[in-house]
Amino acid sequence: EACTSIYREVFAILKADDKYEKFVFITGITKFTQISLFSVLNNLSNISFEPEYAAICGITKEEVMRDFKPEINKLAEYEGWTFDEAVAQLTAYYDGYHFSRRNMVDVFNPFSLINALADSDLKNYWASSGATSLLPKFVDDMEIRLKDFDNCALLSTIIETSDVTGGGPELFLYQSGYLTIKGYMNGTYLLGIPNFEVKQALNEIVLPTLAMRKSNDMQSTQAFLNLYLSVGNLPEAMKCLKALIADVPYSNKKLASMDMEERYRLIMSTIFNAIGCRVEVEKMIATCRIDMVVQTTNYIYVLELKLSNNGGIDAATEQIRAKQYIEPFKADKQKVVALAIELDEKGKGLVDWKEVD
Structure with missing residues (x-):
C-alpha cells in the first residue's frame, strides 16, 4: 500500500507533464492492474509479451x-x-x-x-x-x-x-x-x-525447511558433500549424505502423503541441486527409468534407491547390472559411477551403499 501511493504520485507527474516527454519506458518485476495506477496514467502500452x-x-x-x-x-x-x-x-x-x-x-x-x-x-x-x-x-x-x-x-x-x-x-x-x-x-x-542458476537458488531456499534444520547447521556438511563428490571420494561423500538425510523423511510431517521412496528422492534431489550438481530424477533410458542421475564437473553418478524391505542394496545392485545403467553415459567425458543405495523403510535414513561395476 505504501509503495502504491508513491507510484501513483510519480505516474501522475508523468501524465501531467507529458508535453515534455518524448519517450517513457517503465519496467519492473510485477505488473499492477487492480490498484488504479493506470487510471492515473492510462496512455501506456503494455509491451511485455510483444514479439x-x-x-x-x-x-x-x-x-x-x-x-x-x-x-x-x-x-x-x-x-x-x-x-x-x-x-x-x-x-x-x-x-x-x-x-x-x-x-x-x-x-x-x-x-x-x-x-x-x-x-x-x-x-x-x-x-x-x-x-x-x-x-x-x-x-x-x-x-x-x-x-x-x-x-x-x-x-x-x-x-x-x-x-x-x-x-x-x-x-x-x-x-x-x-x-x-x-x-x-x-x-x-x-x-x-x-x-x-535459478534451479540451484530455489533448492537452496527450500532445503533447510525440507530437512527441518537451520541453514547454518547444514552448510559445512553440504560443502564437504560437494567436495567429495567432485573428487570421487565416495566413502566420505556417503557419510555426508547420510548425515543430511538422517530422520528427515520420517520426521517431516509435510512428506507424509508421499510413499517412502518418493520422500527420499525429493530430499536427496534437493540436497544435490542445492550444492550445485545437475540432477535428473527418474531419468528414462532405453531399458528402464533410473531413480536419479547426479552430475558434477568430473563425475556422473547413477543412483538406484531401494528400501530395506524391498531388497535393499542387493536388489539395487542387480537392477543396475541387469538394466545396464552405465551404458547410455559411456560417451560422456565424465567418469560414470553407478551407486546402489539402501534406505530404511521407516524413514531413518541411509542404511548402506555400494559402488557397482
Whole structure:
C-alpha cells in the first residue's frame, strides 16, 4: 500500500507533464492492474509479451558471441575449457528466458551473465541478488511443490493481464523470474525453470525447511558433500549424505502423503541441486527409468534407491547390472559411477551403499 501511493504520485507527474516527454519506458518485476495506477496514467502500452521486444531486457546468444569473446576466452582458459564449452556452460547457467510466445528467442539473465564474465567464474549470482526474500509470502509449501513448478501451466488471460496480487504462486514465480515461458498451446502458457542458476537458488531456499534444520547447521556438511563428490571420494561423500538425510523423511510431517521412496528422492534431489550438481530424477533410458542421475564437473553418478524391505542394496545392485545403467553415459567425458543405495523403510535414513561395476 505504501509503495502504491508513491507510484501513483510519480505516474501522475508523468501524465501531467507529458508535453515534455518524448519517450517513457517503465519496467519492473510485477505488473499492477487492480490498484488504479493506470487510471492515473492510462496512455501506456503494455509491451511485455510483444514479439519485437522479446529480448529488450536481456542479452541474446548472438550478442554474447559477438560482444564478449575476450571474456569468454578468459573464462575458458581459467577453467580448462574450449571456447564452445565455456559458451555451453554459460548457456546452461544463465540463459533460457523467453518473453513472447511469438518469438521464443533465448535471453540470458544480464545481471548474472555480466558478473560471471567479469569474475571469470560461474557462480550463483541470482541467490545473492536479494531476489529470494519474497518467496515465502507468495508460495506455500514451496519445499514440497518445487518439482511441480518446473512443468506447470497458466491461462493466457491470467499471465498476460493479472497482477501479482491476483494470481497464484505460478504467476508470482513467473513475474519474478523463477519461471519462464517454455511453450504455448490453445490459450495456455507452459512454464518451467529457466536455467541451472535459478534451479540451484530455489533448492537452496527450500532445503533447510525440507530437512527441518537451520541453514547454518547444514552448510559445512553440504560443502564437504560437494567436495567429495567432485573428487570421487565416495566413502566420505556417503557419510555426508547420510548425515543430511538422517530422520528427515520420517520426521517431516509435510512428506507424509508421499510413499517412502518418493520422500527420499525429493530430499536427496534437493540436497544435490542445492550444492550445485545437475540432477535428473527418474531419468528414462532405453531399458528402464533410473531413480536419479547426479552430475558434477568430473563425475556422473547413477543412483538406484531401494528400501530395506524391498531388497535393499542387493536388489539395487542387480537392477543396475541387469538394466545396464552405465551404458547410455559411456560417451560422456565424465567418469560414470553407478551407486546402489539402501534406505530404511521407516524413514531413518541411509542404511548402506555400494559402488557397482
